[in-house]
Amino acid sequence: DSIVELTLQVVESYEEDIRVTLCNGATYEYNGVSYGESGLFDVLLMSSQGCDSIIHLQIDVVTEIIDSQEVQICTGGSYQFAGATISESGIYRDTVLSSAGCDSIIILDLQVVTTIESSESFTICEGDSVLIGGIYYSDQVILRDTFLSTQGCDSVITYEVIVQPGVQLVGSDVTICEGESVELDLQVIGSLIGPLSWSPTEDLSCSDCPNPVANPTITTIYEVSTPGCLGDTAKAEFTVVVEPNPELVTVEDQRIILGESVTLSASAEGAFTIDWYLGEDLLCTNCESILQQPQENTTYIVTAYSEFGCSAEAEVLVEISGDPCDIGAIKAPNAITPNGDGFNDAFIVNNEGDAQIILIQIFNRWGEIVFESHGEDGGWDGTIRGVAVNPGVYMYLIQADCAEIGTATLVGNVTVIR
Known part of the structure; x- marks a missing residue:
């Protein structure tokens, strides 16, 4: 017999873990197989003992690492990126190696902020x-x-x-007399940017001019307006007060015989004063009546004034009919210059007619007698009781005896000039 001795060894299966990291797009060769995707792969191999060996292959595919950045710089500024200096807006890219040895992409969004x-x-x-x-x-x-x-x-x-431009309108009040007209003097401060408009327009010479003439019959308030700044309206007012004229009543026209005197009278409701004129010469102021002895047909003017200066005027005609006493032949000077030069030094009455002068009197403005003479002898030398009178207007009265009509009176004024 042969004895065979068998030594049996049980060989355990072999297992190994392999982990591989790949960049995106790369492959890994193992046991004749290419791997390019991530995953866990079991690879069965025959060992040297003829037993199976299992390899656990872990493939990790690393994708691209993309990093985005947004950066803002001011106009005129710059930014360092990928080793370059950038100063314009745009999208910039840079590729670098990651810790895994793969490409990483950095995307820069650079914005240049303008002013x-x-x-x-x-x-x-x-x-x-x-x-x-x-x-x-x-x-x-x-x-x-x-x-x-x-x-x-x-x-x-x-x-x-x-x-x-702003505009301001300034008006004023004015007083006129009945029947008068007045120009409304509008003051414009600044510059007009639109038309003027007056109201009411009755009795105005125009409705859109700066200085219309108003002729109201009663007291009237006029308003003027114009477009102002930022849509407002500039306004002003004028009050025109109309004062009534005095109601003047005079004596009727007179007719007298030459040499006679006549009293002229007037009255006026609402009058402050009544003045009498002969032409432009003032005969008497604040007089309701005057005594006159005209030598020819004469028109007297009487004017009444109110306290507001309003006036009413009338005329009174005195007609002369005949001169039976020849009173017109009595001549009296209307001015004397008592300065001792021998010319016109005294008030001397010249009688060239048949009437006989029986009285000469000189009165001052207060009605006081400053000279008196009975008859034609002598004359007034401009003095009173030896003292020179003040220059001014004096009234004379001359009475003459006329056989046909009796006594006639001649009245007038003489001016003393020094």
Whole structure:
């Protein structure tokens, strides 16, 4: 017999874990097989003892690492990227090796923030002001201010102040007399930006001019308006007060015989004074009546004035019919110059007619007798009781005896000039 001795060894199966990291697109060769995708692969192999060996192959495929960045810079600034200096907006890429040895892509979104510009306008009326940046501005101006935006870049804001012309209308009150007209003197402060409009338009020479002529019959308030600044309306008022004229009543026209005197009278309701005129010469002021002895047909003018200066005027005609006493032959001077030069030094009456002068009297303005003579002898030398009288107008009265009509009176004025 042969004895065979068998030594039996049980060989355990062999297992091994292999982990491989691949970059995207790369492959791994193992046991004649290429691997390019991530996964766990079991590879069965025959060992040297003829037993199975199991290899656990873990393939990890690393995809591209993409890193995105957004960066903002101000106009004029720059940014360092991938070893370069960049100053323009755009999308930039850079590829670097990761820790796994694969490519990593960095994407840069660079934005260049331009200067932020904005504007704001303010419209004000002439004479007003607006507060900008702590300062009041009243003139038309353009301002620029720079400040940092939220991105840290300069921002510029432009302010414009627009001044619209303002306008102010100024009126005034005026008093006129009944029947008069007046020009309304409108004062315009500033510049008109639209038409004028007057109201009421009755009794006005125009309705849109700056200085219309008003001719109201009663007291009237006129209003003028025009477009103002920023849509408002400028207005002014004129009050034209119409004062009534005195109601003047005079004596009727008179007819007298030459040499006679006549009393002319007048009255006026609402009159402050009544004055009498012969032509442009004032005969008497504040007189309701005057005594006159005209030598020819004469027209007297009487004027009544109210306290407001309003007036009423009338004429009174005195007609002369005949001169039976030849009173017109009595001549009296209307002025004397008592200065001792021998010319016109005294008031001397010249009688060239048949009437006989029986009385000559001179009166001052208060009605006092400053000279008196009975008959034609002598004359007045401009004195009273030896003292020279003041220059001025004096009234004379001459009485003459006329055989046909009796006594005739001649009245007039003489001016003493020194």
